[in-house]
Amino acid sequence: xxxxxxxxxxxxxxxxxxxxxxxxxxxxxxxxxxxxxxxxxxxxxxxxxxxxxxxxxxxxxxxxxxxxxxxxxxxxxxxxxxxxxxxxxxxxxxxxxxxxxxxxxxxxxxxxxxxxxxxxxxxxxxxxxxxxxxxxxxxxxxxxxxxxxxxxxxxxxxxxxxxxxxxxxxxxxxxxxxxxxxxxxxxxxxxxxxxxxxxxxxxxxxxxxxxxxx
Numbered sequence: 595x596x597x598x599x600x601x602x603x604x605x606x607x608x609x610x611x612x613x614x615x616x617x618x619x620x621x622x623x624x625x626x627x628x629x630x631x632x633x634x635x636x637x638x639x640x641x642x643x644x645x646x647x648x649x650x651x652x653x654x655x656x657x658x659x660x661x662x663x664x665x666x667x668x669x670x671x672x673x674x675x676x677x678x679x680x681x682x683x684x685x686x687x688x689x690x691x692x693x694x695x696x697x698x699x700x701x702x703x704x705x706x707x708x709x710x711x712x713x714x715x716x717x718x719x720x721x722x723x724x725x726x727x728x729x730x731x732x733x734x735x736x737x738x739x740x741x742x743x744x745x746x747x748x749x750x751x752x753x754x755x756x757x758x759x760x761x762x763x764x765x766x767x768x769x770x771x772x773x774x775x776x777x778x779x780x781x782x783x784x785x786x787x788x789x790x791x792x793x794x795x796x797x798x799x800x801x802x803x804x805x806x807x808x
Contacts, residue, residue, distance in 0.1 A: 603660025678731030731759030
């Protein structure tokens with residue numbers, strides 16, 4: 595591999611953490627996870643309108659914040675990054691589309707709330723993360739039938755090595771769990787604390803975050 599993973603953030607239904615710096619914490623209320631990560635300086639400033647996000651967008655942003663924290667990247671509202679983001683999950687935006695359609699029915703089939711409509715695309719969670727973290731590189735939602743996480747990392751690596759950006763985020767996010775990998779070209783790494791793709795996948799599987807076929 596010509597790239598290295600310099601940060602990995604993960605979230606389950608009751609725990610969150612990162613890998614390289616061995617953070618592992620328990621939590622009980624998903625609705626308070628953003629506030630907790632902000633109080634722990636993992637979110638470096640509040641996420642605007644976080645309360646209106648759908649569940650996958652919340653998980654995506656929290657996992658990215660944990661990966662940034664793991665890689666020791668300081669970010670700010672005023673700084674933009676040449677960084678791309680690719681993501682996937684098993685159901686796309688189905689849950690958010692159902693919520694939007696139910697709201698449309700309950701409103702007499704005339705209109706539905708615009709804040710629900712925002713999340714009816716599977717790329718919406720990635721867009722929210724890109725906006726908050728200032729990522730200006732390629733943004734793609736992808737899906738693979740087999741070997742999902744290895745395939746996602748491979749495509750993130752290809753984008754990186756093609757020179758389309760200087761760093762890549764690869765995110766897998768469901769409503770109650772997520773993992774984010776931060777990829778950098780090996781020649782650009784400034785630390786010995788890095789993971790190969792194989793090491794990262796093995797670690798995530800050990801935590802039972804996703805099924806084996808991921």
